[in-house]
Amino acid sequence: MRLFGIETEYGITREDLADVDPVVESMELVRAHLTASFERRWDYAGEDPHEDARGFRVSGLAQDREEDDFAKLDAHRPFSFHEMKSDLVLPNGARFYNDHTHPEYSTPECRTLKDIVAHDRAGEYIVRRAAERRNRTLGGTHVQLYKNNTDFHGHSYGCHDNYLVSRAVPFPRMVSGLLPFLVSRQVIAGSGKVGIEAQESGFTPGRFQLSQRADFMETELSVDTMHNRPILNTRDEPHADPKKFRRLHLIIGDANMCEYATALKIGTTRLVLELIERDAAPLLELEQPVAAVKQLSRDIDLKAMVRRKNGQGISVLDIQDQYYQAAVRILAGTDQESDWILKEWGETLRLLRQDRGCLVGKLDWVTKLWLLETFMQEERVGWDDPWLTSLDLEYHNLDPKRGLYLGLEAEGNAWRMTTEADVERALSAGPSDTRGGLRGLCIRRFPDQIKTMQWQRIQFSGGVRPLTLEMGDLFDPSAVARCMDVFNAAESPMDALNEWKRRKDGQS
Amino acid sequence: MRYSSMPERREGPVNPMPKSPGPSEEGGGPRKPESGSPEKDNLLKRMRKVDPKQAERYRQRTGE
Numbered sequence: 001m002r003l004f005g006i007e008t009e010y011g012i013t014r015e016d017l018a019d020v021d022p023v024v025e026s027m028e029l030v031r032a033h034l035t036a037s038f039e040r041r042w043d044y045a046g047e048d049p050h051e052d053a054r055g056f057r058v059s060g061l062a063q064d065r066e067e068d069d070f071a072k073l074d075a076h077r078p079f080s081f082h083e084m085k086s087d088l089v090l091p092n093g094a095r096f097y098n099d100h101t102h103p104e105y106s107t108p109e110c111r112t113l114k115d116i117v118a119h120d121r122a123g124e125y126i127v128r129r130a131a132e133r134r135n136r137t138l139g140g141t142h143v144q145l146y147k148n149n150t151d152f153h154g155h156s157y158g159c160h161d162n163y164l165v166s167r168a169v170p171f172p173r174m175v176s177g178l179l180p181f182l183v184s185r186q187v188i189a190g191s192g193k194v195g196i197e198a199q200e201s202g203f204t205p206g207r208f209q210l211s212q213r214a215d216f217m218e219t220e221l222s223v224d225t226m227h228n229r230p231i232l233n234t235r236d237e238p239h240a241d242p243k244k245f246r247r248l249h250l251i252i253g254d255a256n257m258c259e260y261a262t263a264l265k266i267g268t269t270r271l272v273l274e275l276i277e278r279d280a281a282p283l284l285e286l287e288q289p290v291a292a293v294k295q296l297s298r299d300i301d302l303k304a305m306v307r308r309k310n311g312q313g314i315s316v317l318d319i320q321d322q323y324y325q326a327a328v329r330i331l332a333g334t335d336q337e338s339d340w341i342l343k344e345w346g347e348t349l350r351l352l353r354q355d356r357g358c359l360v361g362k363l364d365w366v367t368k369l370w371l372l373e374t375f376m377q378e379e380r381v382g383w384d385d386p387w388l389t390s391l392d393l394e395y396h397n398l399d400p401k402r403g404l405y406l407g408l409e410a411e412g413n414a415w416r417m418t419t420e421a422d423v424e425r426a427l428s429a430g431p432s433d434t435r436g437g438l439r440g441l442c443i444r445r446f447p448d449q450i451k452t453m454q455w456q457r458i459q460f461s462g463g464v465r466p467l468t469l470e471m472g473d474l475f476d477p478s479a480v481a482r483c484m485d486v487f488n489a490a491e492s493p494m495d496a497l498n499e500w501k502r503r504k505d506g507q508s
Numbered sequence: 509m510r511y512s513s514m515p516e517r518r519e520g521p522v523n524p525m526p527k528s529p530g531p532s533e534e535g536g537g538p539r540k541p542e543s544g545s546p547e548k549d550n551l552l553k554r555m556r557k558v559d560p561k562q563a564e565r566y567r568q569r570t571g572e
Contacts, residue, residue, distance in 0.1 A: 009571040022569050066570075100571045152563050157571025200570065225572040251572065374548065375555050387560035394558045407554045416539045 002273065003109045003164040003434055003475060004266055006120050008255050009102035009157040010127055010398075011146035016138075022101035023074060023084060029103050029143065030086040030096055032134040033126065042087035042097065043452035043459065051236040052223045053171050053246060063226035089453045093430030093440035094119065096126060100226070102157050103127055103145070108436025109164075109455075111477065113263045113337060115431045117417045120262055122426035128398045141399065147255045148396035149212035150193065152389055154200040156216045158225065159255035160233075161266060163248040164240060164475065169277050174248070175232060177281035179220065181272045182231050182252050183292050184319035186211040187302065188348060189265035191254035192365030194372070194383070194392040196298070199227065206384040207298065208372070210365045212254045214297035220289050225251050231289055239455035241472040248273070252293075257396060257405040259417040260362040264348060267341035271327045274338075280330045282322040285309040300369065302352060320349055361414040364405075368395050371404055433477040438484050442469070446493050460493035467497055 012029060014020045050058050074084060087097040093108030105123035110116040124147060131143045150156050165174070190210035197203045197215050209215075213229075222230035231252055238247045250269070256262045275281040285308060286292050292306035296316045305313030324345050331338050351358050359366040372388055381387060397403035400410065408414050429444075430437035435456075442450060442458055451461040460467035474480060483500055490496035 011566070011568050013566055013568075020567070063570075070569075101569045102571045146566075151566050151568040153567060155568045155570045157568060160572070226570055371551065371555070375552065378552055379556075385560070386564060387558070389563035390558050390560055391555055393563045393566055394555075402554070402557075404551070404554060407551055411550060 002270060003111055004116060004270065005107045005109050005162045006116065007104060007106040007158070007160045007162070008120070008123060008147060009099060009104045009159070011148055011151065011157065012103055013144050014142050015144060016140060016142040023077065025143065026098040026101050026103050027079070027084055027086050029127070029130050029134055030088060030098050032137070033088060033096060033130040041089055041450055041453050042085070042095070043454040043457065046239065046454040046456060048237060049223065049225070049235050053234040053236040054221070058223050062224045062228045066226070089439065089443055090126070091440050091444045092119070092122060092426060092428060093436035093438070094123065100157070103130070108430035108440060109434040110431050110436065111433050113267050114417065114422070115426070116266055117259050117262050118422040118426040121259065121418055121423045124398055125423060125427060131398070145398040146393060146396045147257060147398060148191065148393065149254055150197065152195060152197065152203050152393070154197050154202060156213060158251050159253050161250045161253050161269065163269065163273055165246045165248050165273060166277060167242070167244055167246050173279065174276055175221065176283070176285065177276035178232055178272065179289050180284040180286055180319050181323050182250065183286060183289050184296065184316045185265065185268065186214060186254070186293070186297055187316045187320060187352060188268065188363060189253055189256060189261055190297065190365040191256060192368035192392070194389045205386065205389060208300055208369055208383065209297040210300065211297040213252055214293045217252060217290055217293045231293060244473065254364070255396070256364055258362055258364045258367060258414060260415045261364050263417050264341070264344060268345055271331055271338060271341055272323055274331055275323070275326055278330060280326060282326050284314065284319060284322060317349060317352060324349060361408065367405065367408065368392065371395065371408070432484065433480055435471040435474050435480060438471065438474070438480060438487065441484055441487055445487060449493050463494060467493055469497060469500070
């Protein structure tokens with residue numbers, strides 16, 4: 001079973017200020033998580049967003065100029081780059097920091113749907129608790145956080161899902177297998193949006209669509225993530241042994257409030273990747289995938305037909321159905337989790353055709369649409385009323401006293417995939433079968449002896465030579481368990497590294 | 509399709525979501541909503557409290 005993880009950039013605002021400084025607010029929010037003094041520990045040496053999975057390196061990104069402009073502005077601030085980033089690695093193996101003026105929570109690497117959903121929820125709890133602490137300092141509920149993807153003025157921010165895949169799979173096969181699936185995935189994983197907008201321009205109210213991100217997709221493939229956004233991001237930054245692995249970095253997804261939608265988003269994508277690896281994905285080449293993303297998002301009756309390259313039309317549900325049928329044929333019986341995904345995927349597609357009211361509390365766009373239509377009927381307002389846009393925003397508010405989704409959940413009308421105990425466990429430790437759990441263990445056991453961290457490496461301080469735990473190829477669950485045993489038992493990182501090396505040498 | 513009333517009580521899937529190995533053994537699986545006839549008034553009350561101009565004021569910088 002493969003690894004996956006979710007990165008979520010949260011929207012943040014201060015309701016007591018007319019002019020909000022997002023750099024300061026995001027930085028202060030992350031720092032509010034800490035009770036002790038702030039300490040940076042992230043090693044940026046492993047990050048290079050200019051490498052392209054198509055086999056070349058770009059000299060610059062579309063966002064570089066804007067980033068440079070912001071860097072000039074930010075240079076006048078009394079903070080260093082690292083202070084502004086405020087990088088934290090948490091005891092559960094997650095990363096929490098300020099990315100592009102948004103508090104970002106990246107889950108630890110997970111291997112099961114149950115873990116990824118619990119860690120995604122744990123992220124919500126962590127940012128919410130940071131906001132509560134910050135608000136206590138400010139003396140009011142001024143800071144508000146939103147798990148969404150747009151400000152309704154053309155500024156979007158992401159929720160990226162990531163998957164470890166074998167580099168042996170040719171990238172063109174990955175592209176042809178994934179594009180139609182990603183174009184149509186919004187029917188399950190879309191969070192719904194009032195209105196239509198475009199990159200940093202305009203907002204037209206008066207229409208409900210499936211997805212928050214569809215309006216911001218501008219090309220099929222690109223290494224960019226902030227401008228010229230692609231359906232399939234080609235950034236080649238594996239955070240693992242680059243000879244063996246890729247990290248599929250999907251930026252098209254919406255942030256989900258519904259746990260069920262999160263599970264199906266990650267689960268169905270995992271199955272499609274299994275199909276692609278077996279060269280068994282359906283061949284459904286679309287004539288204009290970028291136009292199709294928008295067209296399908298804007299048709300809440302799910303009747304729109306998009307053209308395939310063979311000249312035939314196909315609907316969003318028929319695209320999904322072709323992937324579902326292929327997955328049933330090839331993957332049924334593979335393992336318990338795959339069977340669960342297949343059952344829920346098939347049932348969801350059936351309900352979308354026949355009785356989607358049953359999906360309230362399961363899929364975000366269906367839930368939001370139902371809430372808004374209930375409100376419109378009661379208040380006798382139309383889709384062009386700005387109140388509806390504000391209600392859309394408030395659906396995603398993480399304040400349990402205000403958020404519309406959280407209100408629905410508190411009343412017992414949302415489907416839960418986790419218990420509160422699951423989420424509490426995810427707050428304190430990472431998955432025991434991935435390097436995310438090992439990362440968290442090192443944070444808990446040796447907090448003062450860690451010099452830097454990144455996804456695939458931990459560097460410890462204290463020795464004459466670098467003391468480094470390499471995790472770029474540490475994916476076998478039994479190997480992870482053995483390494484965790486070693487770090488649990490050792491007196492010091494040096495003892496642990498020596499013992500781990502001894503055991504690995506003994507095996508080879 | 510349009511929704512004009514709160515959803516009725518729904519049945520959960522027959523097969524629960526598989527449990528993950530390791531310490532997270534209990535729990536898991538989608539759990540159907542607990543309330544039989546959801547209280548619509550509380551949600552409407554919450555929605556009516558939302559400032560209609562809230563989204564107009566909400567501004568973010570572009571992220572990834």
